[in-house]
Amino acid sequence: MGLGRKVDVPVCDLSLLKGLWEVRVKKHRQRQKKEQERIEKSALPKIDQQWQYRIYCKSLKTQERNLLHHYLERSTLTDIQPYTAEQQEQTDQQEQKEASKLIFQLDGDHWTDFPKELQWMTYLKEWHVTGTKIRKLPDYLALFTQLTVLEIPKNAIAELPPEIGKLTGLRDLNVSYNRLSKVPPELGDCENLEKLQLAGNHNLSELPFELSSLKQLVHLDIAENRFVSIPICALRMTSLQLLDLSNNRLNDLPQDMDRLEQLVTLFIHKNNLSYLPHCLTNISTLKMIVVSGDELNCIPTKLCCNPDIKFIRLYDNPASEEKRKKEEEKKKEKTKKRWTEPREEEVKDSREKEFMEAYISSLKDRDTVPYSTTKVSISCLL
Secondary structure, three states: OOOOOOOOOOOOOHHHHHHHHHHHHHHHHHHHHHHHHHHHHOOHHHHHHHHHHHHHHHOOOHHHHHHHHHHHHHHHOOOOOOOOHHHHHHHHHHHHHHHHOOEEEEEOOOOOOOOHHHHHOOOOOEEEEEOOOOOOOOHHHHHOOOOOEEEOOOOOOOOOOHHHHHOOOOOEEEOOOOOOOOOOHHHHHOOOOOEEEOOOOOOOOOOOHHHHHOOOOOEEEOOOOOOOOOOHHHHHOOOOOEEEOOOOOOOOOOOOHHHOOOOOEEEOOOOOOOEOOHHHHHOOOOOEEEEEOOOOOEOOHHHHOOOOOEEEEEEEOHHHHHHHHHHHHHHHHHHHHOOOOOOOOOOOOOHHHHHHHHHHHHHHOOOOOOOEEEEOOOOOOO
């Protein structure tokens, strides 16, 4: 190259290149989304499901297969004849047998995963899985579109998959005493949900705002977790009638609690509350409040003296108070050692909650209830 020769150096704007690539990536993602929608709308998954159902039916006995077919085809019958008493009784028995075929039950710590045959039973309406060592829900959960009840307490489940949002017919979800640390925002798509129980999980401290869309929810139980405040989404569940926030880390209640205009029962005992907000007196439907009286020193008179409200204050007895202090000291010692020793998972037991629920439910039938009561510990030798 000569000394006097000019060299053309290419010059370009990096922002233009970045813009071109962003447009290409956006178009690629749109094509992927359209392809996914096309696959979901195509008949292939339905055909595959039908074939898998036929394969499953082949494994059934003749009587079981006939009962299942009769139930699935019953809605297409047009000739309806009046039943006699005997025929009605036989029909009821038949329906009970058929209904039992639509309920899946699993129990026992020898189970570490769901059985493979379950993936073909997409006609099921209820799951009841308790006391197993199962750690996650199956990938085919979204296929169970007819599911209305999902009871999976006291297992080892660490997370709920986003596919749970596709169970739009779900009305009852119980994931208490598992190992959840978060809840997927897709759960807000289950708009028919009426009862949600998340008590006693490992490290649950917040709920996604998307759960605000659960307008049909009447029962929310998030007791025995690590909430330091009431989730914002809970204050937007306008149909809520029972709210259990007991045994958390609440320091106060929000001043807009009266947004819950249909609230009937409020459990807030075993927290760090020192006062109750006056806005609770604006909830005309409120019938029962359970609080801890050890640290509570400011209560609206209209709440504790209203004959229409059963106001229950729970006090720790001296023995349990000393035990609690010892436990707190042990926790502090464990906190100091957490950097040098592996962290142990906190194991939560539902027996105390079950006892408290049984005791509080007994107060609902009484004309008058004690102004205050003492928490007790009961141990049984069998």
